[in-house]
Amino acid sequence: MDTQLEEFADYAIKYADDAKVQYCDIRSEEQERVSILIENGETEHVRTINDSGIGIRLVKDGTWSFCSITNPESKEQVRKAIDSSIKNSMHYAKNKKESFSLYPNKSIQKKIDYHTEQKPNLEELIKIGTICNKIISDTPKIIKSIVNPWYTNNSKYFANSEGSKISQNFSDVVIDMVAIAHESGLTQSVNITEGGRGGIEQITKGDKAQNSAQEIAKKASKLLSAKPAKEEKATVVMNPDFVSLLTHEILGHPSEADRVLGKEMAWAGGAWWKGKIGEKIGSEHLNVFDDPTIEESLGWYLFDDEGVQTKKTTLVEEGVLKNHMQNRETGKIFNEEPTGNMRATNYRFMPLIRMACTCIENGDWDVDEMIKEVKNGYLISNMKIPSIDMKRYNWSISCQYAQKIENGEVTDLLRDVIVMGTAPEFFQSIDACGNDFTVRPITNCGKGDPMQSMIMGNGGPSIRGVATVKSVN
Template identity: 25%
Template sequence: MSYLATTDDLFFNRTDLDQKRLEGIINGALKGADDGELYLEYRQSEGMVFDDGRLKNASFDTTQGFGLRAISGESAGYAHASDLSEAAIIRAVNTVQAVHAGHEGTMALSPLGTNRALYTDDNPLSSTAFETKIKLLSDIDSYARSKDPRVIQVSASLSGEWQAVQILRSEGHRVADIRPLVRLNISVTVADGDKMESGSYGGGGRFVYDSLLDPSYWQNGTDEAIRRALVNLNAIPAPAGEMQVILGPGWPGILLHEAVGHGLEGDFNRKKTSTFSDRIGERVASPGVTVVDDGTLVDRRGSISVDDEGTPSQCTPLIEDGILVGYMQDRQNARLMGQNPTGNGRRQSYAHLPMPRMTNTVMYNGAHDPAEMLKAVKNGIYAVNFGGGQVDITSGKFVFSCTEAYQVRDGIIGQAVKGATLIGNGPDVMQKISMIGNDMEMDEGVGTCGKNGQGVPVGVGQPSLLINGITVGGTA
């Protein structure tokens, strides 16, 4: 069954909506506008938390609704409702038409489809029995407690969703997508005397639960959570000052995502509020640094076959060999900037306007062996994992907390440190990269990006990086 056929069943066969009548309503709603669409969404989601040896919480939710948008120049009219009925959509038409009243725009061409699917359309919520999911969480709890007597608390959670969308434009143009998403989180607390520390592991992607149910997967994940907790148990206060920093591969790419990626989204650059505005063709990073946003990676958490405007995802070059070459665009900002949409128009749900957002933001491999990087460090830290952070898009300034980091002295990894924060400026740090590793990894599949109150799943990836001169905030 095609995505259109599946979503037709959800949005038309089970409601009072008639496709042909709806096409006429959309044509009337968008007459004179520059762009716009009707976005239909149906979503099932579930979550289970197993904590302190018992099932603490289990939830299941079904939501559906529509969002209607009309664009006139830089303005957008938007109306949404959870009521999938013709009457509700007509009320929405009366609202959004106000934004282009008296405007005689030329409707933007609809995106060309690729008929490409990057993930299964199976529903993870129905493909695995509830009892099997609970047993997985219980097994994780038992396994973690059996691994080390210092484990005093275990929390494991499982979540999944199945989202079906259909995007309708003028002249009967329709695009559909079906998106599964699953995630497993494991957190452990260890104690030694009066000292307690926690460690966590998470993973997932756009597939069903089968991969997460594999014992080799969840046991490795549990082992990693315990290892991280024990590392922190023996950590010493982090040093402070400007020093060399090695970023590990994979999840440390979240610094790239926040400190650089957001500044390359089209809306910030159109409004000239980004530190990267009007800098296409300029050097913004060290030679060898190549960064892309790639929504086409199979099964990845941040991947989308089409974005939430119906544009197929793509691999978008952002920085090539240190030179800024492009921005991530939705349809509105691309049109206003005289550029092409890049498949980055994303929204949290039918209740939200789309805007330029990242998918999987990746720095490509370099030529250096990570061991070579270590030898080059006289006094610094090796940052393996990160927690939260804050970024100012206009200035590029960032602050990130390290959840796992180590001292490095004369090329040798030393004791673990805790309380380390990295403080710097994204564009400045990108030009201080002196070595790029050959060990690029993607994150385990846990990223959620926030922007303007909306959260969407994303991915990050990078090789190990040696950066000469980041301010490290510590407690020593």
């Protein structure tokens, strides 16, 4: 990181402290983002975006205020921003009724360089993207192949008025791919995202990107002759990719304490299980956790944007709701330790409570055995589009494809399938979790007003439960 950014951060802390604020923290950040878009063998664009700046968060007279500066050039600029923020806090404090307090946190001085096997570079990214695009394009009935590989190099420096100074440096590498097939007036598309925190190996190890490109192309082509599903309530076996989105939407979001308190309702709503800590909300087979320490996932980090050290947090244990994701402020309200889930998209935004890597825990079932016990049901594969109510109670999620299960055998391929249910009824119906635990990358989670888009991991094993299944066409 540019040493001047760190100097501005340290100066801002001292200046705010001299101004008698109750609390102040600073995030200095630099990011390089390189992205390539390849469509049907043609490179549409190669883009490099560099961004740097500082975000300043402080409390004066019991009221939060936030400001950010892109590419700060002088200490005077920093002083003016802090003075303005202090004035804002004092103005809004006149009508504030609630008292302010933060859960205690240790003062930390640390520098972390996250593991990277092969540093990302443009040439390798173009090579992989071109290979994947050709794999998709060469598949029969494919009319469009879209491949978007990208990487970011990130440096973050956190400092606060309690003495913490934390540097974190990491890279993320991701490839988004779409295969679109068309025949006789019918169009079908299948997409996939691969990648994680680390280097180029996140998409090349085990030929991950190429294998996924081949899989989505074949599946999009086969879906042209697939049948629609009739509407029925039935047993469903969901694969880990679909489970990752289901976990994200109806377990992760309502576990964010600001939503539980009704303080952050924009974009993803509240939580139907408000006030239900210690109550049974699912079957004994349902165990849920959030874990920012899972290496190489897009939600891997060791300190959050409040300087809180991360750890695995149990959210649901054998169907019983145990905890929410907490920041230092909600932790004080719930009398629970902060969980290390306070994050912002970048220095321009005030951090919010966000999932890191929320997952359903694996079981010991072999997936084939889970399927063999189903007389009439569906194998649901790969996430598509969610539709969830404001309390995360009623949900419907479309899948990329499904297959009928008849007398323990996987039979017909089905297209345009949506799975629906209510959170408590579905959670209670879960009777088996597989041994095929997988973490999937999520790159576009929205929350907040103004909206912040965040990357993270979500995952789990194959799970079996009961839900309503139908095709949209």
